[in-house]
Amino acid sequence: MAHIMKLNDGMLRLTAKTEGAGYRPLEDCALEAELTPTGTFSEGQQLRLKIYNRNSQPFRGIIHVERVFSGEHPAFFMPAFLYNRNRGNVPPYVDQLGRVGFFPRMADYEVQRPYSPYWMVRGDRLSHPVSMAFCGGKVYGISASSLSGTDCVFNGFSCRLGREQGCGEHSVGFTLGYENAPWLYQAFESLLERNCGMIVLNPGEELTVSLYLYDFAAEDERGIHKVIRHVYGRTHQPPRRGSRLEDGVRDIASAICQDSFVESCRNYSTQVTLQNGVVKQNPLASISWTGGVEVAVPVLYAAARLQDPAMRGQALQVIQNIVDHSMNPRSHLPYDAYDGKKWNTRGWWDDCLSRSGHSSYLVGQALYYILEGYELEKKHFGTEHSDWLAFVKHSLDHIETTKNEDGEVPYLWSAEDGSGLEYDSFAGCWCVAAAVYCDRLCGGTGRLASAAASLRHYEEAYVAHAECYGTPCDTLKAVDSEGSLAFIKACRIMHQLTGEAQYLQMLRDGLEYEFTFKFCWNPPIQVDPLKRLGWSCCGGSVTSTCNPHIHPMSNNVCDDLAYCYAQTGDRYFLQRLRDTVAWGLQTYSTRDGEYDYGKKGWMSERFCYSEGLLLERYDNGDPCSTWKCFLPWGASNILEGFCGTVWEHPELLAEPEKTAN
Numbered sequence: 208m209a210h211i212m213k214l215n216d217g218m219l220r221l222t223a224k225t226e227g228a229g230y231r232p233l234e235d236c237a238l239e240a241e242l243t244p245t246g247t248f249s250e251g252q253q254l255r256l257k258i259y260n261r262n263s264q265p266f267r268g269i270i271h272v273e274r275v276f277s278g279e280h281p282a283f284f285m286p287a288f289l290y291n292r293n294r295g296n297v298p299p300y301v302d303q304l305g306r307v308g309f310f311p312r313m314a315d316y317e318v319q320r321p322y323s324p325y326w327m328v329r330g331d332r333l334s335h336p337v338s339m340a341f342c343g344g345k346v347y348g349i350s351a352s353s354l355s356g357t358d359c360v361f362n363g364f365s366c367r368l369g370r371e372q373g374c375g376e377h378s379v380g381f382t383l384g385y386e387n388a389p390w391l392y393q394a395f396e397s398l399l400e401r402n403c404g405m406i407v408l409n410p411g412e413e414l415t416v417s418l419y420l421y422d423f424a425a426e427d428e429r430g431i432h433k434v435i436r437h438v439y440g441r442t443h444q445p446p447r448r449g450s451r452l453e454d455g456v457r458d459i460a461s462a463i464c465q466d467s468f469v470e471s472c473r474n475y476s477t478q479v480t481l482q483n484g485v486v487k488q489n490p491l492a493s494i495s496w497t498g499g500v501e502v503a504v505p506v507l508y509a510a511a512r513l514q515d516p517a518m519r520g521q522a523l524q525v526i527q528n529i530v531d532h533s534m535n536p537r538s539h540l541p542y543d544a545y546d547g548k549k550w551n552t553r554g555w556w557d558d559c560l561s562r563s564g565h566s567s568y569l570v571g572q573a574l575y576y577i578l579e580g581y582e583l584e585k586k587h588f589g590t591e592h593s594d595w596l597a598f599v600k601h602s603l604d605h606i607e608t609t610k611n612e613d614g615e616v617p618y619l620w621s622a623e624d625g626s627g628l629e630y631d632s633f634a635g636c637w638c639v640a641a642a643v644y645c646d647r648l649c650g651g652t653g654r655l656a657s658a659a660a661s662l663r664h665y666e667e668a669y670v671a672h673a674e675c676y677g678t679p680c681d682t683l684k685a686v687d688s689e690g691s692l693a694f695i696k697a698c699r700i701m702h703q704l705t706g707e708a709q710y711l712q713m714l715r716d717g718l719e720y721e722f723t724f725k726f727c728w729n730p731p732i733q734v735d736p737l738k739r740l741g742w743s744c745c746g747g748s749v750t751s752t753c754n755p756h757i758h759p760m761s762n763n764v765c766d767d768l769a770y771c772y773a774q775t776g777d778r779y780f781l782q783r784l785r786d787t788v789a790w791g792l793q794t795y796s797t798r799d800g801e802y803d804y805g806k807k808g809w810m811s812e813r814f815c816y817s818e819g820l821l822l823e824r825y826d827n828g829d830p831c832s833t834w835k836c837f838l839p840w841g842a843s844n845i846l847e848g849f850c851g852t853v854w855e856h857p858e859l860l861a862e863p864e865k866t867a868n
Contacts, residue, residue: 462808571637632677
């Protein structure tokens with residue numbers, strides 16, 4: 208009976224802890240272990256682990272299984288929770304209020320909020336139940352079968368930098384039972400005390416679990432995607448059944464048009480609530496991201512599918528208003544926000560930036576969606592809006608002059624003269640996507656070579672290292688999933704234009720990075736209303752390592768997923784497409800009050816799948832697992848995914864093949 212197993216490169220180490228004590232060798236806790244190899248696969252091997260309690264007293268505690276390895280500068284990956292060091296290896300980004308954010312970061316020194324050389328999390332924090340590392344040209348990882356037959360609902364996962372022990376050994380780990388340590392991360396400024404869930408082994412009892420150890424050579428961090436695929440194949444659980452596609456389009460589009468359009472500013476409200484049966488709007492008007500054309504264009508798409516002229520007219524008002532009035536003549540860029548009186552760059556997110564200015568996230572996304580609206584109008588309604596194209600081209604011409612020597616677009620521009628204020632972010636990739644789209648629509652604009660250079664930079668500096676950061680304006684440049692959506696779209700259009708294989712590979716890379724944030728399984732939800740509804744995580748993506756909730760934005764790449772499947776024949780992308788659409792069909796209100804708030808067709812942007820971001824409360828003080836308000840921008844991303852390729856090719860949504868063991 209051994210608690211240490213020698214491997215080709217390192218070892219497997221087993222320890223245990225009881226309440227009030229640290230981790231110790233198993234024999235110190237009166238436990239014995241048996242490890243038996245049971246098979247191999249292309250990325251590693253499978254083991255059977257048996258834990259015996261030979262003592263006369265019950266064992267109540269946590270068992271930690273670590274895959275130990277050595278090497279310099281390991282990059283750790285706990286999907287949807289931690290990427291490399293979560294930017295703990297660079298100075299923190301500080302906003303205008305002096306905040307650095309408490310989201311978890313790794314550092315090779317003592318524990319100091321929010322930095323730690325190790326992190327342990329309950330399993331439902333992860334989109335895929337696995338902990339991984341890339342080090343010395345190899346990928347290491349550990350996953351396991353689910354634990355049953357105990358009172359503890361969850362297992363856990365861990366990662367550790369070796370310098371804490373002074374021996375240069377690092378590890379990725381799995382726990383029977385779980386800990387959130389050294390803290391439980393809840394929200395932007397909220398690190399709570401560590402907590403745990405312990406298993407109980409009575410005298411003479413034993414536990415058996417299958418371990419999956421990953422160990423293979425890789426050129427860079429993209430090697431983790433092989434692990435993600437394998438874990439998906441073992442653990443995939445499809446979402447619960449939801450609405451029909453056409454019903455989803457009609458329900459969501461109708462709710463947006465009826466309840467969120469603000470006539471006074473000719474825009475869609477960012478936030479809508481229901482107070483004593485009365486709809487209340489909080490405009491917080493923007494050109495994109497949380498309103499504006501990001502809402503209007505999917506509504507325009509729905510109007511085409513539903514043949515609804517009133518819906519179309521409303522969407523056109525929003526787009527035309529932005530084109531006619533938002534341009535800043537000094538910077539040659541559209542203002543990001545509207546405060547009810549004037550256009551400006553000080554939207555609700557302004558305090559979260561290091562300084563005020565035009566955001567490339569909002570500007571680039573707005574330009575992209577205006578082009579999408581232009582194409583929709585021309586294709587479905589026979590109307591060509593030449594002024595929309597001129598608006599986009601004017602900004603793109605200026606943006607081109609602000610790229611740095613790497614081809615990266617600024618994170619922020621000056622509102623005074625349009626000069627680049629700050630770089631080092633993925634946000635500007637939306638501008639590259641818009642430039643490529645413009646070239647396709649206009650039959651050549653001379654921007655393609657520059658866009659290609661920019662895409663290579665974003666691929667080599669961010670995507671290849673599975674570490675995209677600096678996209679949403681409210682995350683202090685934390686690692687996120689949203690930036691990859693622009694990269695995905697840009698690469699797809701580049702492949703359509705050029706047919707070059709490199710862009711298809713880049714498209715795959717972008718999608719597989721996004722998949723690391725997209726749940727493959729349905730961990731048991733612990734808090735209403737999601738618990739009561741049997742709501743599913745699978746197919747939904749976590750927004751960032753800073754904001755630990757599932758949101759709807761990744762549904763806007765359904766067309767890109769379908770394109771990738773059509774070009775490659777790889778059914779993995781088809782399965783991910785089906786997950787994404789099915790998740791959307793089960794995540795909005797199909798009747799008034801279904802989620803304990805709001806009206807039919809409403810949906811939040813915040814779905815709390817774990818203990819993270821549980822800030823909303825019911826009237827009696829109990830936690831609520833969703834935000835009790837309608838976020839039209841979130842719903843519009845669902846709408847966009849429904850109205851494209853899958854509407855025209857419903858055969859793509861046939862019953863999914865069984866993938867879980």
